[in-house]
Amino acid sequence: xxxxxxxxxxxRAHDEEMARDPLVICMGEDIGVAGGTYKATKxxxxxxxxxxxxxxxISENSYxxxxxxxxxxxxxxxxxxxxxxxxxxxxxxxxxxxxxVRYMSGGQxxxxxxxxxxxxxxxxxxxxxxxxxEKVFMGIAGLRVVTPSNPKQAYGLLKSAVRCDDPVFxxxxxxxxxxxxxxxxxxxxxxxxxxxxxxxxxxxxxLGYNISVHWNLKAAEILDKQYGIxxxxxxxxxxxxxxxxxxxKSVAKTHRAVxxxxxxxxxxxxxxxxxxxxxxxxxxLDAAPVRVNSANVPQPYNHxxxxxxxxxHEDVVNxxxxxxxxx
Amino acid sequence: MKLEDKKRVLREMVxxxxxxxxxxxxYIERKIGGFLHLYPGQEACCNGxxxxxxxxxxxxxxxxxxHVHAIKCGADPKEVMAELYGKETGSSKGRGGSMHIFDAKxxxxxxxxxxxxxxxxxxxxxxxxxxxxxxxxxICFLGDAANxxxxxxxxxxxxxxxxxxxxxxxxxxxxxxxxxxxxSTAVVHQHKRVCGYGIEAAECDGQDIEKVYEAAKVAVNHxxxxxxxxxxxxxxxxxxxxxxxxxxxxxxxxxxxxxxxxDPIYILRDRLIAEKAMTLAxxxxxxxxxxxxxxxxxxxxxxxSPEPRIxxxxxxxxxxxxxxxxxxxxxxA
Numbered sequence: 001x002x003x004x005x006x007x008x009x010x011x012r013a014h015d016e017e018m019a020r021d022p023l024v025i026c027m028g029e030d031i032g033v034a035g036g037t038y039k040a041t042k043x044x045x046x047x048x049x050x051x052x053x054x055x056x057x058i059s060e061n062s063y064x065x066x067x068x069x070x071x072x073x074x075x076x077x078x079x080x081x082x083x084x085x086x087x088x089x090x091x092x093x094x095x096x097x098x099x100x101v102r103y104m105s106g107g108q109x110x111x112x113x114x115x116x117x118x119x120x121x122x123x124x125x126x127x128x129x130x131x132x133x134e135k136v137f138m139g140i141a142g143l144r145v146v147t148p149s150n151p152k153q154a155y156g157l158l159k160s161a162v163r164c165d166d167p168v169f170x171x172x173x174x175x176x177x178x179x180x181x182x183x184x185x186x187x188x189x190x191x192x193x194x195x196x197x198x199x200x201x202x203x204x205x206x207l208g209y210n211i212s213v214h215w216n217l218k219a220a221e222i223l224d225k226q227y228g229i230x231x232x233x234x235x236x237x238x239x240x241x242x243x244x245x246x247x248x249k250s251v252a253k254t255h256r257a258v259x260x261x262x263x264x265x266x267x268x269x270x271x272x273x274x275x276x277x278x279x280x281x282x283x284x285l286d287a288a289p290v291r292v293n294s295a296n297v298p299q300p301y302n303h304x305x306x307x308x309x310x311x312x313h314e315d316v317v318n319x320x321x322x323x324x325x326x327x
Numbered sequence: 328m329k330l331e332d333k334k335r336v337l338r339e340m341v342x343x344x345x346x347x348x349x350x351x352x353x354y355i356e357r358k359i360g361g362f363l364h365l366y367p368g369q370e371a372c373c374n375g376x377x378x379x380x381x382x383x384x385x386x387x388x389x390x391x392x393x394h395v396h397a398i399k400c401g402a403d404p405k406e407v408m409a410e411l412y413g414k415e416t417g418s419s420k421g422r423g424g425s426m427h428i429f430d431a432k433x434x435x436x437x438x439x440x441x442x443x444x445x446x447x448x449x450x451x452x453x454x455x456x457x458x459x460x461x462x463x464x465x466i467c468f469l470g471d472a473a474n475x476x477x478x479x480x481x482x483x484x485x486x487x488x489x490x491x492x493x494x495x496x497x498x499x500x501x502x503x504x505x506x507x508x509x510x511s512t513a514v515v516h517q518h519k520r521v522c523g524y525g526i527e528a529a530e531c532d533g534q535d536i537e538k539v540y541e542a543a544k545v546a547v548n549h550x551x552x553x554x555x556x557x558x559x560x561x562x563x564x565x566x567x568x569x570x571x572x573x574x575x576x577x578x579x580x581x582x583x584x585x586x587x588x589x590d591p592i593y594i595l596r597d598r599l600i601a602e603k604a605m606t607l608a609x610x611x612x613x614x615x616x617x618x619x620x621x622x623x624x625x626x627x628x629x630x631x632s633p634e635p636r637i638x639x640x641x642x643x644x645x646x647x648x649x650x651x652x653x654x655x656x657x658x659x660a
Binding site: 022023025051052054056057059061062063064065066067068069070071072073074075092093096097101102103104105106107108109110141142144156160161163164165166187189190191192193194 | 386388417418419420421422423424427429430431432436437439440441444446447448449450451452453454455456457458459465477478481482484485488489642643644645646650651653654655656657658659
């Protein structure tokens with residue numbers, strides 16, 4: 001086990017897959033000569049050349065479509081959208097072409113393409129560079145959505161996504177590229193489906209994904225130490241499909257659920273997770289499930305307002321205390 | 328074109344015309360649902376270009392007016408009609424419909440319903456050909472109105488930048504849905520819009536198949552010989568409305584009649600008669616024979632084919648689970 005940063009883990013997955021299969025390519029803005037805005041493709045241009053490491057023009061929808069078209073013929077493109085906010089422009093090709101082509105062709109065409117993009121609020125990037133879009137992607141039939149919360153997942157999910165014949169969207173986070181973590185030395189494939197228990201507990205389930213897993217872990221620590229509440233932290237690294245069995249198993253055990261995400265509350269990932277809880281284990285609940293989300297505002301620039309708009313571990317602690325009638 | 332080819336293509340074009348006219352009838356009878364966009368009037372475009380290319384070998388993609396392109400690539404008209412009927416035997420197993428005909432084994436890579444959507448997909452297929460080192464080309468057939476989408480400009484830029492083997496065929500039928508081109512587009516002649524990307528381009532009469540064929544030969548040779556993308560504009564006209572709900576109130580019957588004087592099938596027919604390769608009686612017999620084929624084989628097949636099973640509603644959303652298990656479960660060998 002070597003410790004590496006999140007971006008290094010992604011870079012390693014690219015490198016291994018490109019070395020193995022000459023039809024794996026990567027493309028996106030500034031990913032080649034410049035090495036990638038978050039260094040996720042660093043050194044690949046020098047190693048694999050401009051035909052396979054493609055610096056694209058700033059034409060998100062069309063270079064995405066170009067990658068999708070190449071995938072029809074067996075190429076496996078890893079397409080980086082520099083910011084998830086720019087992925088709005090590529091939604092036509094992601095949804096109308098990649099996600100639907102297998103179905104509308106009766107299984108004849110497949111689009112084994114990987115989309116990678118960071119979302120989330122970083123440091124005062126303002127309304128048009130701070131969006132969370134995973135709630136949109138996870139509602140599209142024909143598209144898999146995963147979101148790594150640590151370097152091991154970042155490495156192993158990309159490896160599996162490249163090999164899978166379905167289109168996969170990998171939701172990363174702008175604040176997490178320098179996060180360090182253990183990654184296996186041997187080749188590793190993280191499952192594209194399922195969930196993980198990041199911390200076991202008995203009194204309440206904290207469901208999160210990507211950055212909110214870390215808020216939940218911090219909250220669980222505080223709840224344990226200061227309030228004697230044992231929280232189980234579930235990492236929903238697969239947002240589509242959601243791990244219904246995993247959600248049921250944990251909530252049926254703890255009887256309480258808090259769903260935490262950085263996205264806005266009306267129509268959030270949490271809306272869907274709570275619907276799943278109701279469908280799967282309503283009668284196991286001791287309290288109505290609640291969600292913790294960002295304020296429903298375009299992300300403000302001002303530092304104080306920005307901080308106020310997004311949740312943190314304290315909001316999670318408070319939500320749990322409320323569930324237990326302690327706040 | 329050689330005489331034998333002209334006779335064969337005339338026959339094919341009559342199949343295409345009668346197939347489409349039969350679709351119209353089936354739509355009126357409510358056998359076909361959804362949107363239906365018909366091709367009569369434009370037959371020389373698809374046929375002329377693909378006679379100069381290698382249908383079934385080159386990759387072809389288009390928009391929603393796609394039946395004839397699929398058939399020309401090698402799709403069985405029976406399966407295309409069954410698709411319009413929504414049947415399990417349809418080319419897309421009844422999941423696609425008129426706007427989404429696919430026939431991957433003949434490299435017809437689909438009809439797409441977002442105007443301009445196929446531009447980057449075509450360039451992507453060309454990129455795949457470039458990576459794999461084959462001598463196929465990608466051919467993208469779209470209408471003039473698609474050129475007002477951003478994908479047109481974005482894709483032309485990338486295709487030129489990366490020297491991709493892709494031929495863009497613009498079937499300029501002068502209307503985008505119900506808006507005349509001069510009311511939607513600053514430049515009527517679309518090939519002029521391409522010069523900004525350094526792409527070779529030409530305009531040609533789209534009604535005379537021999538002219539289309541000659542222009543397409545130049546275009547196809549250019550692309551196949553590694554000189555990069557090419558843009559071929561064909562001036563043409565669709566007799567029917569944009570789709571079936573279109574009463575053609577945006578143009579005059581006189582204009583339609585004028586274009587019908589230059590019907591692509593009759594131009595070729597009359598030439599063959601003038602060359603004494605056939606008589607008018609031969610042609611009329613051919614039409615009757617093809618009508619019988621369409622009725623007795625194509626429509627009959629569609630009518631008698633089974634519906635898809637409701638249990639299979641979710642089939643084809645994702646890859647068959649069993650084939651993907653190592654990546655879904657993480658238990659790679």
